Amino acid sequence: MSANASSGEAIADREVVITRTYDVPARLLFEAWSKPEHLMKWFGPVGWPLTFDNAFEAPGSEKMIMTITFDEKRGKTLLSYHTLFASAAMKREYVGMGFAEGAGSGLDQLADVVAAMKTV
DSSP: OOBOTTTOOBGGGTEEEEEEEESSOHHHHHHHHHOHHHHHHHSSSTTOOOOSOOOSSOTTOOOEEEEEEEEEETTEEEEEEEEEESSHHHHHHHHHTTHHHHHHHHHHHHHHHHHHHHHO
16 A cells, blocks of 8 residues: 555545546647646636636645646547645545636636647
8 A cells, every 4th residue: 555654644545636538639738738828728717817826825834746647549638637635634625625626627628728729
């Protein structure tokens, strides 16, 4: 069983994994993920525009590690959004505040952005 050495909690108790499949090549999806002009259109929940100047964490708070992978097969790309929270309590708090729904909302908007990019 994998666990956090400092807390003794299993990784499975601290992680959230969200996946989406997009009908675009990985290079196009990565461009939408990494360039500010595209990121501004989709990142975050609907109704919460990205401003690059807000903070989600207070100084000294627990951290989370996010890993994004792009797995392309036959012109479609599976995006995996993996979040590892510092503790199970932190995960429960964020999930309770709508973390998964907010992240999912952003990924749904990403689908619209890459669809528009594909037609250009």
